[in-house]
Amino acid sequence: MREPTHEAENARFWxxxxxxxxxPQEWEALCDGCGKCCLHKLQDEDTDFVYYTSVACRLLxxxxxxxxxxxxxxxxxxxxxxxxxxxxxxxxxxxxxxxxRLMAEGKGLxxxxxxxxxxxxxxxSAGMSIKGMVISEDxxxxxxxxxxxxxxx
Numbered sequence: 001m002r003e004p005t006h007e008a009e010n011a012r013f014w015x016x017x018x019x020x021x022x023x024p025q026e027w028e029a030l031c032d033g034c035g036k037c038c039l040h041k042l043q044d045e046d047t048d049f050v051y052y053t054s055v056a057c058r059l060l061x062x063x064x065x066x067x068x069x070x071x072x073x074x075x076x077x078x079x080x081x082x083x084x085x086x087x088x089x090x091x092x093x094x095x096x097x098x099x100x101r102l103m104a105e106g107k108g109l110x111x112x113x114x115x116x117x118x119x120x121x122x123x124x125s126a127g128m129s130i131k132g133m134v135i136s137e138d139x140x141x142x143x144x145x146x147x148x149x150x151x152x153x
Contacts, residue, residue, distance in 0.1 A: 014115060019085045019103050027085075030103065032113050032123045035065035035130040036095040037083070040137065040144055050093040053147040054133060055140040062136060065129045097128060 013026050022030070038060040042051045059068045059076055067073055073080045081091065083100060094101040099109055109116055112126035123129045133151070140147060 012115075014099075014103065014109060019088060019100065022085075029115060030099045032097075032099050032128070033065050033120070034095065034097065034123050034128055035060055035062075035134075037081075037098065038067070039130065039134065040147075041093055042144055042148065051148045052150075053144050054130075054135065054149045055137050055144055055147045056130065056134045058137045060134075060136070062134050063131060065124065065131055 013022065014030065017026070019027070035056065036052075038057045040053045040055045040057070042053065043049070044051070056062055057067075057077060057080070059073055059080075060066070061068050069076060074082065081087075083091070088094070088100045089104040091101075097110060099113060099115075102109065110128075111117075112122050112128055114120050114122050116122075119125075124131050135147075
């Protein structure tokens, strides 16, 4: 029997590693590209309940659901949250379909996830992204309560 290659051993890394054990490349590959985390959210001061809006960060390309300047996003949007192994389990506003959240909760990836399908567009084609459902903050009215939605989580 032939010895497995290092590449073959890591082909389904999410099934054998914890979030803390992942390399930076594996960590980035977990993102399904849905864009839901890039939506503006409003938090009720009394209850701490988080409401999603249909308004996306100005850096999000609303058609491809990807950041227009991912490497430099925190320079353009200082309050952009840098998701990490340290904070992923504390961010209760992460969508329930988020691979990082699912992994932190000990769950597997959904069947439409790009790592499962091998297709980078599978999140969009499965209807699990925000494509066609949001507007950029540049086009939104300043009162974000007008844009509260229930579908993203």
